[in-house]
Amino acid sequence: MHIAIYPGSFDPVTNGHIDIIARAATMTDRLIVGVAEDSSKAPLFSVEQRVAMLQEQIALIRKQNGSGQNGEATAEIEVAAFSGLLMHFAETQQAKMIFRGLRAVTDFDYEFQMTGMNRRLNPRIETVFLMASETNQFISSRMVKEIVGLGGDIGSFVPPSVKDALLAKFK
Ligand code: ADP
Numbered sequence: 001m002h003i004a005i006y007p008g009s010f011d012p013v014t015n016g017h018i019d020i021i022a023r024a025a026t027m028t029d030r031l032i033v034g035v036a037e038d039s040s041k042a043p044l045f046s047v048e049q050r051v052a053m054l055q056e057q058i059a060l061i062r063k064q065n066g067s068g069q070n071g072e073a074t075a076e077i078e079v080a081a082f083s084g085l086l087m088h089f090a091e092t093q094q095a096k097m098i099f100r101g102l103r104a105v106t107d108f109d110y111e112f113q114m115t116g117m118n119r120r121l122n123p124r125i126e127t128v129f130l131m132a133s134e135t136n137q138f139i140s141s142r143m144v145k146e147i148v149g150l151g152g153d154i155g156s157f158v159p160p161s162v163k164d165a166l167l168a169k170f171k
Contacts, residue, residue, distance in 0.1 A: 004075075004097040004128075007034035007086050010050045011043040012162050013057055014144055016136035020101040022061050023130055025073035032093055033058070037083040044145055044169060047081045053162055054079045060159075087121040095125065102129040103137055 006024055010017060010033070025031045033054055037047045045053070058077045065073055082089040090098060098118070100111055115127040132139075139157045148154050148166045155163055 002029045002097070003032065003093060003095045004028040004030070004099055005032045005034045005090050005093060005095045006099040007036060009036050009041060009043060009141065010054055011041070011045055011141050012050060012144070012158065012165065013053050014139045014141055014158050016101060016103070016132055016139040018057050018061070018159070019133050019136050020099065020130050021058065021077065022073050024099040025061065025075040025077050028075050028097065031075040031077045032095065033077065033079045034086070034089055035079060035081045037081050045165070049165070051079050051081055053165065056161060057159060085121070087118055087125065090125050091122065098125060098127045100127060100129050101132055103132045103140070
């Protein structure tokens, strides 16, 4: 059984993340979406809220299976919070692969460095990058939070329930 992890802060999950989850789920048997608990970024949503929002979106991906849209997400998809080193989490889950999404050049430097460090920590775990889809290239959780905080419309960046959760936070 091939196990992969898609790690991130997911604060909150965006359409960009959902696209990566759906695509990664066509490439492995089991996909664990790993929600980083102790992010240095001081998250807006608690880890429980971030996990719950992801679970809801994953249920929708499952529903879409068989609709002929995109590739078939064949993997079992689950969400798990983790703290500490990603490589330790990957080892405990017996994952062989880490998925990361890659947007424009700005992501590259950070991802390049992290992948290099992670490879030193465990050379048996490979990091695989999926390029952001054209429509999601510019979406980031950070910008979404900024825009909603300033009263902008975020309807094309996040799913409706995530939009509602964000609006509730900034009320
Ligand atoms: P982190 O805090 O680890 O960067 P994020 O939640 O911001 O976590 O992102 C998780 C992963 O998803 C990262 O690999 C990031 O590059 C990727 N990602 C974020 N937004 C998008 C997007 N719009 N399209 C594709 N990948 C994305």
